[in-house]
Amino acid sequence: MSTVESTDNADIVAAVDNRSWFRKNRLAIAPWLFLAPAIIFFLIYVILPIFQSIWISFYEWDGLGEATWLGLGNYIELLDDDRFYTSLWNNLLWLFLFLLAVPAGLFIALFLNQTVFGMRLYKSLFFFPFVISQVVVGLIFTWFYNPNFGIVAEIWGWFDASPPSILGDERYVTYGIIFAGLWPQIAYCMILYLTGLNNVSPDQVEAGRLDGAKGWKMLWYVILPQLWPATFLAIVVTVIGALRSFDMIAIMTQGGPYGSSNVLSYFMYEQALSEYGFRMGYGSAIAVVLFLIMLVFISYFLWSMYQEEKGGH
């Protein structure tokens, strides 16, 4: 009996040992296998180009001929370039004003979060600007702003005033483009909040009501804390959207008039890739600066997500 048992055990041990390395570590390997395609592509198309850009930013290179080493030359030139400061300032404007999309989206979501006949239709109409392409939005707003036949000209006409040339005046042009960009962004934030509002627990609202909370207090102390995940997501998406704003500018002004509506991403494109550009090194230097700015936000977002996850467990 005992001998039989021992041979059985030995067999089992032998069988276990005979399994291939792969079978032994299956559980540990499987997730990596599934992740592998994504990781490989992410490395090739995202991580590697980051280092390539940093590397190129130390060179003077037109994309065709020989590259010459400049060291920090491109960065020194950047510090002395008025257009760089214009772009940087416009990027900051974008960042702050674009965040208006978050509260605006919240209030539209609160407004739409009621049960009225046809509400789904209204919701889809409000969401509509996010569905159409940025290029179309840019084009439509270019026409709105046109001082000859645009709607802005019509409205000014009612007051017998001569309309401002919003996209032709360096004072207004960036605000004009940001306003156009806000339209779809508000819709996006609104959708995030609408899904968030579905998850607001009715018990807590009820409890708050029993304790006499209503109006702003209810919103601030009961609803908003529960909406924090949606708010976080809305802020992340909006900040990144503001920093990479490109298509609106390309469509509406091409950075003009005379470069006054440039932002870093468009400035980079103009220097490195446009008809009059092909300074790869200088463009890369701008890209690196933009990357560093983004890195500040992205690392904060990652950090706070990590904290939250730790707290959850």
Added chain:
Amino acid sequence: MKSLLKSTIIAAAAAALMTGTASAGDLVINFDDPNPAPKAGFEAAVEAFKKANPDVNVTVNINDREAHKTAIRNFLSADAPDVTAWYPGNRMAPFVDAGQFEDISDLWASDPNLSTSFEAIKPTMTRDGKQWGVPYSYYQWGIYYRKDIFDDNNVSVPATWDELLTACDTLKEAGVTPFTIGTKFLWTAAGVFDYLNLRTNGYEVHNDLTAGKVKYTDPRIKETFANWQTMLERCSFVDNHATMSWQDAVAPFAKGEAAMYVMGNFAVAAFKDAGLTEDQIDYFQFPEITPGLARAEEAPADALFIPSNAKNKEDAKKFLSFIAQPEIQAEWNKTIGQLPPNSKSEIADDKFIQKGFETVSTASGLAQFYDRDAPAEMAKAGMEGFQEFMVKPDRLDAILERLDKIQARVYE
């Protein structure tokens, strides 16, 4: 058995040879204008070439003009066609310097047309003493005006600067904005600058400026801007030009709100599309500013080049020499409404072409255009400066100093 094997081998070798010659007869051409008239003109030339060379198998790719400007950087090194459209002057410099264009000086020396009938345009196709492409078309610039509006206000065609300013005064009194322009894409402002500079300082200064030998703060260039300032004050341009493309700027011209337009001849088609008739529009040369100065004109050319990586350079050269013929150039340019660079070509029976030919053939020098004569980077900064000056003339000194700074870097 042995003979069978032998014949099989011979057959295989023959087949290989045949495919070899067939691929040597493939000619790939990348062209850059899908608009109806330019496309038709180009395709007619290709058809004529096919008829004359039935053994050559021609493949044509027609790209959008803007897309072509970016794509050329990739296809020249990655997958080069045998012939590609591009621009002469400084615009071809990066590719010539990088060794991406084939030197065709031998063709210019031996071809009966290129060696005799292209004298006027040869310098713009030349870099480092060698020729790099063959031009198929060029066109004049100047002032296009509403003849009917001029007649209604008893304004005659101005030949001098003072006459132009007086004409502007009359037009303004009649409630017509003298000039239309759309500077959103910047280069239109460069056309005005070039003419003011050519008329104030002449051809040499234009070339020295775009070659980086004259500073923007040079008193002569400041003189040009002083004239521009006068023009802005007395010959005002339409409002909001910074938001308009050149096509948008045709609208006030067509509506009769503006009477003149500094433009290239390609705009005539757009004027007619906007509803203007042949009788309503006409052309005059940009008036003289400095008396006695030799008259130079803007006349940008379009050309075809052979990439160094082309697979079939032999047929590519055959094609370039084919399109240099007077009849082919005449036919092509009749279709697109421009001037044939071959001086022996007939020109179309059209008043704008006739006047343009008259203007260009009697000029003492032909400038390509600010953004083709100056290196791309300088051109971009310069044209932004011109646009800024048109909107905020009081910033002139700051603009010129900025341009000097950029010039010092670009040409170092």
